[in-house]
Every structure is written in C-alpha cells, then in structure tokens.
Amino acid sequence: MIVDSEQGLFCPDGAFHLDPVLPVERAVLTHAHGDHARAGSGGYLCTPETAALLRRRLGDASIETMRYGERRVVGGVTVSLHPAGHMLGSAQVRIEGRGGIWVVSGDYKREPDPSCAPFELLRCDVFITEASYALPLFRWDEPAGVVREIVAWWQGNPGTSVLFCYALGKAQRLLAEIARISDRPVWVHGMVEPFTQVYREHGMRLAETRHVGEERGLKGELVLAPITARGTAWMKRFRSFEQAFASGILRIRGTRRRRGFDRGFVVSDHADWPGLLRTIRETGAQRVYAMHGHRDALVRYLREAEGIDAAPIGRAPPPDPEGD
Numbered sequence: 001m002i003v004d005s006e007q008g009l010f011c012p013d014g015a016f017h018l019d020p021v022l023p024v025e026r027a028v029l030t031h032a033h034g035d036h037a038r039a040g041s042g043g044y045l046c047t048p049e050t051a052a053l054l055r056r057r058l059g060d061a062s063i064e065t066m067r068y069g070e071r072r073v074v075g076g077v078t079v080s081l082h083p084a085g086h087m088l089g090s091a092q093v094r095i096e097g098r099g100g101i102w103v104v105s106g107d108y109k110r111e112p113d114p115s116c117a118p119f120e121l122l123r124c125d126v127f128i129t130e131a132s133y134a135l136p137l138f139r140w141d142e143p144a145g146v147v148r149e150i151v152a153w154w155q156g157n158p159g160t161s162v163l164f165c166y167a168l169g170k171a172q173r174l175l176a177e178i179a180r181i182s183d184r185p186v187w188v189h190g191m192v193e194p195f196t197q198v199y200r201e202h203g204m205r206l207a208e209t210r211h212v213g214e215e216r217g218l219k220g221e222l223v224l225a226p227i228t229a230r231g232t233a234w235m236k237r238f239r240s241f242e243q244a245f246a247s248g249i250l251r252i253r254g255t256r257r258r259r260g261f262d263r264g265f266v267v268s269d270h271a272d273w274p275g276l277l278r279t280i281r282e283t284g285a286q287r288v289y290a291m292h293g294h295r296d297a298l299v300r301y302l303r304e305a306e307g308i309d310a311a312p313i314g315r316a317p318p319p320d321p322e323g324d
Helices: 048-058 143-155 170-179 193-201 233-237 255-259 273-283 295-306
Strands: 009-011 016-018 026-028 043-046 063-065 071-074 077-083 091-097 100-104 126-130 160-164 186-188 209-211 222-225 241-246 263-265 287-291 309-312
Touching (some): 043 048, 048 063, 048 193, 126 273, 143 160, 143 170, 143 263, 170 186, 170 193, 170 222, 193 209, 255 263, 273 295
Parallel strands (some): 016 026, 026 043, 043 063, 100 126, 160 222, 160 241, 186 209, 186 222, 241 263
Antiparallel strands (some): 009 016, 071 077, 077 091, 091 100
C-alpha cells in the first residue's frame, strides 16, 4: 500500500506522498522538521500544530489540517493522524485500505515530554518505523534527571552557559522541563524564539525566555542556540562561556571530547533501542519496514533475533549535523 518513489514514500491508492524529499502534488507530513517538511509541494496535510509551525518556515503554503484521531477518506484509503511524541504536532500516519492497516511512525519517542502529546500505540498489519538510534548502545536516561544536570551546570557556571540544541522541538522540550524546576528566565537565539511562541500559543508551559538579540556580556545565564551558531560571529558577544550540547549522539563514547564541548547531555526526541523494539512488538505488525539512521542494523536484528519479516524502505538520509 506504500511504495518507494523518487520523491519518497508514496501511497498509490491515496495519490499522496509521505514526508516527500522532492516537491509533489500532495504531501502528508508527520511533523515540521525541515528534513520531513520541505517547501515546494502543491498542498500539505498535517495536524493544526504542525501547520502553525510550518507557516513560520514555509510562509503561504497551501495547508490542510486534521486533528488527532480524525478520519478522512483520501482517494481509496482512510487516513488518520495520531500522536508520535516527537515534538509539538508530530504524528504517526495510519492508512487503512485494501492492503490492510499500515502505520508510518515518522519520528517518535516513548519517554514523557511536557511539550507535546504522548505517543499513541497503534495496532497494525504493517509498521514503518524510524531507526535513527537503532543500536543497542542507545538507551536514554530519565529526561527530568538530565535536565536537573543541565540546571546544575548552569547554576554553577559564573560565565555564560551556551547549550546547543535543535531550535525547533528540542529547545522547547528543554524549556518545558526547566520550567518545572526553575523560575529563572532562559536566553534564546533568534532561531529559537519564533517557534517557542507557537508552542506557547498552543498551551505549552515553558520557562520564560528572553531573546539574546544584541545583548552582550551575559553572565550566569543559560542560552539555548542551534548548533549552526557555534563558531560564528554571534558567539563573540559572550566574553566568558562554556559550551554544551544536548543530543542522543553523545551516548557514543568520546563524542563530546572530539567535538570540543565542555559538557554533553544525552537527551533525544527519538526512540532509543528498547523503545524501538517495544513499539515494534506492541504494534503486532506482521511486517516491519525501517527507515533512516541505523535501519539496516534494525532490520538484521528483527529478522535474526525476533523472527520478524523486516526490510529497509526509503532513501538513506545524509547524517544529521545537529544529531537530535
């Protein structure tokens, strides 16, 4: 019911693509990150929250919305969107038709996150799962505990504490977790603040933020910034600072040292190895496709250790420079 195409995953019976890599007539999107939601398509279908974030990125694109759980007939299939737990508005796509029930996970996680709706398990015949961190070494610690470590680092640093992270999704999750344990404001890069406003508009409780702008000489403050700001002229406004990175790739031994960060915090918005296996088993899917990341390793494990009919699907994407 879903096949590979030059533009990405395609549902022939519904005449739509899922998170297409090239412009198409109709795109069904799982979430608003740039590697899943690209400009140029004729129309987009997604959740209202994703639509609000997309309008910040894509401007006047033609966007239709569906709320979680709403069912819509598209061509010869019935489509519904369900929480993926990845970020605000992120969705799994459930497609029901003559080929049974298929679920495309998009990016997802099972850990609690106060900045978005929790993951919803969907039973299906065929499950297409992400595999961003599909190796046994990737196991996440309790996220609230990691954020307490971040706050302790910040409070113990007399200079500026610059924490690099995704401007969309990760930054807002950290702000939501920080709001639970601290009432201090957090300074943010200009790429972070517009998305943070959308989160607030959709009822998410986040720490108070202040835009760095032209502010210079901040001391004793926490600053959230995208990794693309590292090493640029923007950093020169901080006279004395420590640099840290929040990412799942820091679970790989030596990553923090090799990349020259003072601190590293292992926190990801993707499912870890146990989360992937738990989800695959709980869907009851008779066939599993894996995409992105370590998909070949996951497919091999599912076949050899679990006896599951599994195969890779989609294009192998380039490495993520931010390492969510």
